[in-house]
Amino acid sequence: MTTKFKLTYFNGRGCAEVVRYTFAQAGVKYEDYRIDEHDDWPSFKPSTPTGQLPILEINGEVIPQSLAMVRYLAREFNLYGKDNQESLRCDVVIDVLQDIEICLTPMWHEEDVQQKKLQMQKLVNTSEAVLKRLDNLLKNDAKTFVGSSITIADIVFYRTIEKATALLTNPLDSHPRLKTLWTCVGNSERIADWISRRPETPW
Ligand SMILES: N[C@@H](CCC(=O)N[C@@H](CS)C(=O)NCC(=O)O)C(=O)O
Numbered sequence: 665m666t667t668k669f670k671l672t673y674f675n676g677r678g679c680a681e682v683v684r685y686t687f688a689q690a691g692v693k694y695e696d697y698r699i700d701e702h703d704d705w706p707s708f709k710p711s712t713p714t715g716q717l718p719i720l721e722i723n724g725e726v727i728p729q730s731l732a733m734v735r736y737l738a739r740e741f742n743l744y745g746k747d748n749q750e751s752l753r754c755d756v757v758i759d760v761l762q763d764i765e766i767c768l769t770p771m772w773h774e775e776d777v778q779q780k781k782l783q784m785q786k787l788v789n790t791s792e793a794v795l796k797r798l799d800n801l802l803k804n805d806a807k808t809f810v811g812s813s814i815t816i817a818d819i820v821f822y823r824t825i826e827k828a829t830a831l832l833t834n835p836l837d838s839h840p841r842l843k844t845l846w847t848c849v850g851n852s853e854r855i856a857d858w859i860s861r862r863p864e865t866p867w
Pocket of ligand 1: 678679709715716718720728729731814
């Protein structure tokens, strides 16, 4: 029996886009269900496992947490490296990137100008430190973080930098190898196809 996947999120990219990229790279069909954050969400929220979106239904079983979904899909569809050591190296890249995610999350909702300025400075400093770490993790002449084809390490990197680019100007300019990798992921066949046909949304 083919597994039935339904991804539920708001009509935006946010935390769900990394899951959509993973489905795209895996070449797997799923229902990309989008709910209205004002009309539908308040009544739907209490029925979700953690009171948050996205959720992924796998043959009806409801799972929260975007990165847990990405890791599960990667294991199912061979995007997690060729063995456990390579999966571990994918996880190292993903975990390094979380320092940027931690800075980004509060920034979307902060309205206080002074606070926003402080958060911005923290994001700039953190991003620079994280990019240096990632550059060190990238082997000489490597076109992807792990092995020779796209894994979730590259996909999560692509999405985190895409989000950061909304707030930082050309964050990869001082890291040409990372910039090349990021551009290659965005231009790769399946990811580029999803980017070209995904809905235009305000965020
Ligand atoms: N770590 C979670 C974060 C989930 C999260 O923060 N979801 C937000 C949207 S990006 C949400 O559901 N906000 C609405 C609410 O909390 O009521 C993930 O990656 O799935």
